[in-house]
Amino acid sequence: MSLLSVQDLAVSFGPTRVLEGVSFDIAEGEVLGVVGESGSGKSMTALAIMGLLPIGGRAAGRITFQDRDLLTLPERAMQRLRGDSVAMIFQEPMSSLNPVLTIGEQIAEVLRRHRGMRRRDAHAEAVSLLKLVEIAAAERRVDEYPHQLSGGMRQRAMIAIALACRPKLLIADEPTTALDATVQAGILDLLRGLRRELGMAVLLITHDLGVVSDICERVVVMYAGRVAEAGPAGRIFEQPAHPYTRALLAAIPRLEGPIGDLPAIPGVVPSPADFPKGCRFAPRCAHARPACEVAPPVLRALPSGTEAACIRAEEVS
Amino acid sequence: MLRYAAGRLVSALPVLLIVSLLSFGIVWIVPGDVAVEMAGPTATAEELARLRERLGLTKPWHEQLIGWYGALLQGDLGESILLRQGVGAAIVERLPVTLSLTFTALLIAFVCGTALGVLAAVRAGKAADRAAMGTALIGFSLPDFWLGLVFVYLFAVVLGWLPTGGYVPFTQDPLGWAQAMILPAGTLALSQMGLFARMTRAAMLEVLRQDYVRTARAKGMPGWIVVGKHALRNALIPVVTVAGIACGVLLGGAVVIESVFSLPGVGRLIVGAIQRRDYPVIQGGLLLTATIFVLVNLAVDLLYAALDPRIRHGRR
Amino acid sequence: MAGVEALPAAAPAPRVKAPGALARLLAHPSFRWGLLLFGAVAVCGLLADWLAPYDPLRNNFRTRFQPPSETFWFGTDRFGRDILSRTLFGIQVSLRIGLGVALVTALVGGAIGAVAGFWRRADGPIMRVMDALMAFPAVLLAIALAAALGPSELNVIVALSIAYVPRTARVMRAGVLVVREFPFVEGARAIGASPTRVLLRHVLPNAMAPLVVQQTYVFALAVLAEAVLSFLGVGPPPPTPTLGGVIADGRDFIQEAPWISITPGVVIALVVLGLNLMGDGLRDALDPRLRTAIR
Numbered sequence: 034m035s036l037l038s039v040q041d042l043a044v045s046f047g048p049t050r051v052l053e054g055v056s057f058d059i060a061e062g063e064v065l066g067v068v069g070e071s072g073s074g075k076s077m078t079a080l081a082i083m084g085l086l087p088i089g090g091r092a093a094g095r096i097t098f099q100d101r102d103l104l105t106l107p108e109r110a111m112q113r114l115r116g117d118s119v120a121m122i123f124q125e126p127m128s129s130l131n132p133v134l135t136i137g138e139q140i141a142e143v144l145r146r147h148r149g150m151r152r153r154d155a156h157a158e159a160v161s162l163l164k165l166v167e168i169a170a171a172e173r174r175v176d177e178y179p180h181q182l183s184g185g186m187r188q189r190a191m192i193a194i195a196l197a198c199r200p201k202l203l204i205a206d207e208p209t210t211a212l213d214a215t216v217q218a219g220i221l222d223l224l225r226g227l228r229r230e231l232g233m234a235v236l237l238i239t240h241d242l243g244v245v246s247d248i249c250e251r252v253v254v255m256y257a258g259r260v261a262e263a264g265p266a267g268r269i270f271e272q273p274a275h276p277y278t279r280a281l282l283a284a285i286p287r288l289e290g291p292i293g294d295l296p297a298i299p300g301v302v303p304s305p306a307d308f309p310k311g312c313r314f315a316p317r318c319a320h321a322r323p324a325c326e327v328a329p330p331v332l333r334a335l336p337s338g339t340e341a342a343c344i345r346a347e348e349v350s
Numbered sequence: 351m352l353r354y355a356a357g358r359l360v361s362a363l364p365v366l367l368i369v370s371l372l373s374f375g376i377v378w379i380v381p382g383d384v385a386v387e388m389a390g391p392t393a394t395a396e397e398l399a400r401l402r403e404r405l406g407l408t409k410p411w412h413e414q415l416i417g418w419y420g421a422l423l424q425g426d427l428g429e430s431i432l433l434r435q436g437v438g439a440a441i442v443e444r445l446p447v448t449l450s451l452t453f454t455a456l457l458i459a460f461v462c463g464t465a466l467g468v469l470a471a472v473r474a475g476k477a478a479d480r481a482a483m484g485t486a487l488i489g490f491s492l493p494d495f496w497l498g499l500v501f502v503y504l505f506a507v508v509l510g511w512l513p514t515g516g517y518v519p520f521t522q523d524p525l526g527w528a529q530a531m532i533l534p535a536g537t538l539a540l541s542q543m544g545l546f547a548r549m550t551r552a553a554m555l556e557v558l559r560q561d562y563v564r565t566a567r568a569k570g571m572p573g574w575i576v577v578g579k580h581a582l583r584n585a586l587i588p589v590v591t592v593a594g595i596a597c598g599v600l601l602g603g604a605v606v607i608e609s610v611f612s613l614p615g616v617g618r619l620i621v622g623a624i625q626r627r628d629y630p631v632i633q634g635g636l637l638l639t640a641t642i643f644v645l646v647n648l649a650v651d652l653l654y655a656a657l658d659p660r661i662r663h664g665r666r
Numbered sequence: 667m668a669g670v671e672a673l674p675a676a677a678p679a680p681r682v683k684a685p686g687a688l689a690r691l692l693a694h695p696s697f698r699w700g701l702l703l704f705g706a707v708a709v710c711g712l713l714a715d716w717l718a719p720y721d722p723l724r725n726n727f728r729t730r731f732q733p734p735s736e737t738f739w740f741g742t743d744r745f746g747r748d749i750l751s752r753t754l755f756g757i758q759v760s761l762r763i764g765l766g767v768a769l770v771t772a773l774v775g776g777a778i779g780a781v782a783g784f785w786r787r788a789d790g791p792i793m794r795v796m797d798a799l800m801a802f803p804a805v806l807l808a809i810a811l812a813a814a815l816g817p818s819e820l821n822v823i824v825a826l827s828i829a830y831v832p833r834t835a836r837v838m839r840a841g842v843l844v845v846r847e848f849p850f851v852e853g854a855r856a857i858g859a860s861p862t863r864v865l866l867r868h869v870l871p872n873a874m875a876p877l878v879v880q881q882t883y884v885f886a887l888a889v890l891a892e893a894v895l896s897f898l899g900v901g902p903p904p905p906t907p908t909l910g911g912v913i914a915d916g917r918d919f920i921q922e923a924p925w926i927s928i929t930p931g932v933v934i935a936l937v938v939l940g941l942n943l944m945g946d947g948l949r950d951a952l953d954p955r956l957r958t959a960i961r
Binding site: 364365368369372376377379380381487488490491492493495496497499500502503507595598599600601602603605606609610617620621624625627632635636639640641643644 | 794795797798799800801802803804805806807809810811813814815816886890893894897898899900910913916917920921924927928930931934935938939942943946
Binding site: 083085109112113114115116117120121123125128129130131132133134142143146147178180181191194 | 560561562564565566567568569570571572575580583584587657658659660663
C-alpha cells in the first residue's frame with residue numbers, strides 16, 4: 034500500500050501541456066528521487082501534488098494520498114493537509130523565508146495552525162525543532178530574522194518549518210542546489226538522518242544524480258514533461274535503459290575516472306510549446322531512428338529491472 | 351536602532367535650516383515696499399514708519415535674519431500685525447483643529463487606500479481590480495475643495511444629516527467632534543486614498559510573486575493569513591514611506607478644506623493672513639507646517655525601521 | 667519575469683521618439699480615453715470665443731441667479747453672468763497655467779535634476795534644497811508665493827513652478843543616475859567626450875521618458891492647484907474668469923444656487939482625469955518598469 038500514488042498526471046497552462054502521463058508511487062518511509070534537467074517538469078509535479086500550481090495551471094489525472102484524491106479535494110481540506118501531513122521545502126532558502134517575521138514565528142504559526150498550540154508552547158516547540166535540525170544556539174536563533182542567518186542555516190530553518198508537524202511525506206525541491214558544496218553535504222546528511230529518525234517518506238527533486246545515488250531508494254527520471262525511466266536506484270545506476278538516463282549518468286564528474294571533458298548532452302530541453310510529436314528526447318538522442326518520431330514511446334518493464342520509455346531500450350543497453 | 355534614529359535626526363537638521371531660511375525669505379520676494387502693501391494705500395507716513403519699526407524693516411537684511419533666528423531659538427515667531435497676538439500663540443491655539451483634521455484624513459486615506467489596493471491586487475485583472483483602481487483614479491482627479499462644497503450641499507443642505515461646518519473639540523464632545531470631522535476629513539482623504547491604493551496594489555502584486563508567499567501557502571496557511579500577514583506586512587514597507595509625503599499633501603489640502611468647512615485651524619489662519627498680508631503669520635505658518643512635515647517624515651523613517659528588520663539591523 | 671527585467675539593461679532605455687511608441691500609445695486604452703476627455707475639454711476651451719453664448723464678463727442684473735434653463739444651460743451667477751461662458755473661458759486660463767507650469771518645471775527641474783544626478787559633488791547641496799522645498803506642502807507654498815508676488819497669471823505660473831520643481835528634479839535625477847551607468851555612456855566617456863557633451867548627447871535623451879510621464883502628472887496637479895489658488899483669491903485677478911474663481915463665486919450661495927459651483931468643478935475633474943489617464947498610458951507605453959517609481 035503506497036502512501037502517495039500519482040497516476041497519469043497532466044498539467045496544462047491554457048492549451049500548453051507542460052506535463053503528461055506522469056505516474057509513480059511512494060511507499061511509507063521511502064525516499065524517491067525525481068531527476069531531470071530544468072524544464073523537465075519535476076518542480077511542476079511537486080507543485081501539483083501540493084495543490085500550489087501557479088495561476089492558470091490545471092492538473093488532471095489522479096494524485097492519491099492516504100486514500101484521498103488530492104486533485105478533487107476542496108481547497109480548505111488541502112490547506113489542512115499542507116504543512117501537516119505533506120510538507121515542502123524549496124530551492125531558494127534566501128527568498129523562501131519571510132523577511133519580516135522571526136524564524137520562531139514562522140515555525141510556530143504552523144504548530145498553532147495545525148496543532149492548535151498556544152503561543153508559548155509553539156515557541157518552545159520551535160526551539161526544539163531548531164535543535165532537531167542542528168542549529169547551534171537555537172534559543173537565540175529562534176528570535177532572529179532570516180537575514181541574520183547564513184544560507185545553510187536558513188535551509189535548516191526551512192526544514193524545521195516543514196518538519197514541525199511530523200509530516201508523512203516531505204517534498205524537497207532542489208534543497209541543496211543554491212548552497213555551497215560543503216553546506217550541501219551537511220543538509221543531505223541532516224535529511225537522511227531525520228528521515229530515518231522520523232520515518233517519513235521523501236520526494237527528493239534534483240538535477241544532480243550524485244545527490245540521488247546518495248540517499249534515494251528509487252528514482253524517476255523525467256524529460257520534457259514525461260517520465261523517461263523509473264526503477265530502483267541501484268538498477269538505474271548500474272544498468273540505465275533509457276539513452277537520456279545514460280547521458281545524464283555520463284555527465285556526472287567522478288573522482289576516480291580520468292580527468293577529461295564531460296560528455297555534455299547536445300542541445301537543450303524543448304519548451305512545452307514545441308514538444309516533438311514522438312519521443313521527446315529523439316532530437317537530442319544519438320540512437321534515434323525514424324520510428325522514434327512517430328509516436329510517444331510507452332513506459333515498459335525491462336529485464337534489467339527498470340521501466341523505460343524507449344522503443345530501442347534493449348538494443349541501447 | 352538608536353544609531354539609525356540619531357542618523358536620521360542629524361540629516362534632518364540642514365533641511366530644517368533651509369526651511370527656516372525660506373520661510374523668512376518669503377518677505378524678500380514681495381515686489382515694492384512690504385510695509386506699504388500691508389498697511390494699504392491710505393496709511394500715513396507715520397503709520398508706515400511705525401510698521402517698519404515693528405517688522406524690523408529698518409535694519410539691514412543680515413541683522414533682520416540674525417534677529418529672526420535669535421527669536422526663533424527662544425521659540426518666538428514674532429507678533430501678528432492684525433491679531434495683536436503672538437504668532438506662536440495664535441498657531442498653537444488653532445493647531446489641534448488642523449492636526450485632528452490632517453491625521454483623521456491620513457488614517458482614512460491609509461486604511462481605505464490599502465484595503466482598496468489589496469483588493470485590487472488579489473483580484474488583479476478582474477472586475478473588482480478595475481473598479482478599485484477606477485475609484486482610486488477618480489479620487490485623486492477630483493478637486494477636493496469643490497468636492498467639499500458638493501458634500502456640504504448634499505449631506506448638510508439636502509439631507510440635513512451633518513453640520514455645514516464648524517468645529518467641536520474632541521475633549522468636549524467626542525460624537526460632535528466626529529460629526530464635524532467626517533465630511534472634511536473624508537473629503538481631504540480622497541486624493542491620498544487613491545495614491546495609497548495604487549502604491550499598495552503595485553507592492554502587493556510584487557510581493558505575492560515572492561517565494562515566501564508560496565512557502566506560507568505550503569505551510570497550509572489560509573488565504574487571509576497569507577495575504578493579510580505574510581504578504582501585507584512586506585507590501586506595507588514601501589507604502590508607509592509614502593505616508594510621510596501624503597501627510598505633507600494633506601497639510602496643504604487642510605488649508606483650503608478648513609476654509610470650505612469653516613474650521614478654525616492653522617490653515618484658515620494662514621489664508622486669512624495671506625489675504626490681509628499679515629507677513630509674520632505667513633512666515634510662522636510656513637515654518638511650522640514644514641517643520642511638522644519634517645518631523646512626521648522622521649517618524650515615518652523610524653516606523654519603516656520597525657516594519658523592516660533588515661533596516662533595524664543596519665543591513666541594506 | 668526575470669527575462670523581461672534582464673533585457674533593458676543590455677539595450678539602451680527606450681527613447682521617447684522611438685518608432686512605434688506613438689502607435690503603442692494610441693493603442694493603450696487609458697491614453698485613448700484620457701486624450702479623448704482632455705482633448706474634448708481643451709477644444710471647448712480653445713474655441714470659447716465661438717462657443718460661448720454670452721460675454722463672460724458682462725453683468726446683467728435682470729438675469730441674476732438663473733437656474734439652468736434653455737437660455738442659460740448651466741445657469742447664471744449673482745451678477746447674472748452666464749456660467750457656461752465663464753467656464754469655457756476659465757478652461758483657457760487653467761490650460762495656459764497648467765501647460766506653463768509643466769513646461770517651466772520641465773526645463774528648470776529637468777536641468778536641476780540632470781546636474782544633481784550627473785555631477786556627484788553638486789548632488790548633496792542641490793537635493794537638500796529640494797528636500798527643504800518639498801517640506802512645504804506644495805499648495806500652501808504656492809498660495810504664499812502667489813500672494814507675495816502679487817496677483818497675475820504669470821505670478822501664478824511662477825509660484826506653482828517653484829512649488830512643483832522638486833518633484834520633477836527628483837524624477838530627472840533618478841533617471842540620470844540610472845542612465846549614466848549604461849555601457850554606451852561609459853563608452854562615450856572613454857573616447858574622450860567632454861562631460862557636458864556626454865550629459866547632453868548621451869544621458870539626457872535616454873532619461874527623458876520618466877520626465878515626460880511626470881510632467882503629464884504635474885500638468886494635472888497644476889490645474890488642480892490653480893483652481894485652489896483662484897478659489898482662495900490669489901489666482902489671476904478678477905474679472906478674469908477662472909474655474910476656481912467661479913466655484914468661489916457660488917460658494918456662499920451653495921444652498922440657493924448650487925449650479926454655480928458644480929459646473930466648473932466637473933470640468934476641472936474631467937481635465938485632471940484626462941491628464942492622469944494620459945500619464946498612466948504614457949507610463950505604460952514608454953517604460954513599464956516605471957509603474958511604481960513615479961508619483
